[in-house]
Amino acid sequence: MxxxxxxxxxxxxxxxxxxxxxxxxxxxxxxxxxxxxxxxxxxxxxxxxxxxxxxxxxASIHDIVSEVCSDVLSSAVASLTAVPASDAAGMGMLDEIAEAFRKADLVAPMAYLNRVLGDGGPAVAAHPMALRAFTELSERLSAVMLRRHPEADKLSVDLLVGALTSGLGVLYHHWHCATGAVDTPASRVSWERMLNQLLETVRAGHAAGPAGDARPSSPNP
The missing domain is CATH 1.10.10.60 (Homeodomain-like)
Structure with missing residues (x-):
């Protein structure tokens, strides 16, 4: 009371x-x-x-909407930072994060952002709320991995996590172009395909070349 x-x-x-x-x-x-x-x-x-x-x-309705969106995204960020432990070193860390990315439901909050903030075409991918979520994710995920792997080099961890979380922003853009950022079975299949391409690209490196059929198609040039 x-x-x-x-x-x-x-x-x-x-x-x-x-x-x-x-x-x-x-x-x-x-x-x-x-x-x-x-x-x-x-x-x-x-x-x-x-x-x-x-x-x-x-200060404004915009600030209130930003907080609502942040609350929606926070659950996705929390699920991504709850990565399963791995006894493997080096590549094991990438496997931990990849498993978390595959299990997390990012489609629902991204579709929510699209509905709430308006269908502004590909520019939606660069909306401050989306960028804020990816920045928050990068910081929290790096902290989790450094706590779990105290022997790891901080720069190496930040580079790995940064490559993955920045890649999510790129995926968001392509996924929005290809699906309209709606939450449907087809859009989820598209997101899963693009996410797998991101994870394989980070694992193998860009020297391996494009993934061919895995490259997302877009109705926009």
Whole structure:
């Protein structure tokens, strides 16, 4: 109960509760409309807070939408950083990350981003929320691997993780072009095929040349 807490703690708890209510209300409005075209007044009514309270926490609707998207992406980031342990060294580290990439459901959050932020064509792949997710993933995954492999060279780990996570951004672009970034059985097959090409390219190196049939097709030049 808030009333049993010291005054300062009560203020912090109330502030946290208001922020959570605002973000939850925004997520509900987005799910209902499949768009972000709601007003601050609509959001305040849904969250049962004042307009002023909304602006005490966020500078704009865009900032609120960014937090909603970040929450959606955080589950995908968490699943990717929960990589299975491996006793193998060197290539074993790549195998650990590859297994995590294959198990994680990235299609659902990417399709969500596309619905919420609008179908802006290939430019959607470069949306700040997508870039933010890939940057966060790279940092967290590097930290996980360095904790698991304390003997590993930090630069080598960062280069490996950076190559994979940057590759995800490239895949997002091609996958969006090829599928419209929708979550369907066909789009999931396409994502899996492209992901396998990324993992094999990082494993074998670019000197091996293009993967031929594995190269994603795109309706755009």
């Amino acid at each position: 808030l009333s049993t807490l010291p005054v300062e703690d009560r203020r912090k708890a109330l502030k946290s509760r208001h922020r959570q209510a605002i973000v939850a209300a925004a997520a509900a409005l987005i799910d209902e409309r499949q768009a972000t075209d709601f007003s601050v007044d609509e959001l305040a009514r849904r969250a049962d807070v004042s307009r002023r309270t909304v602006f005490n926490h966020f």
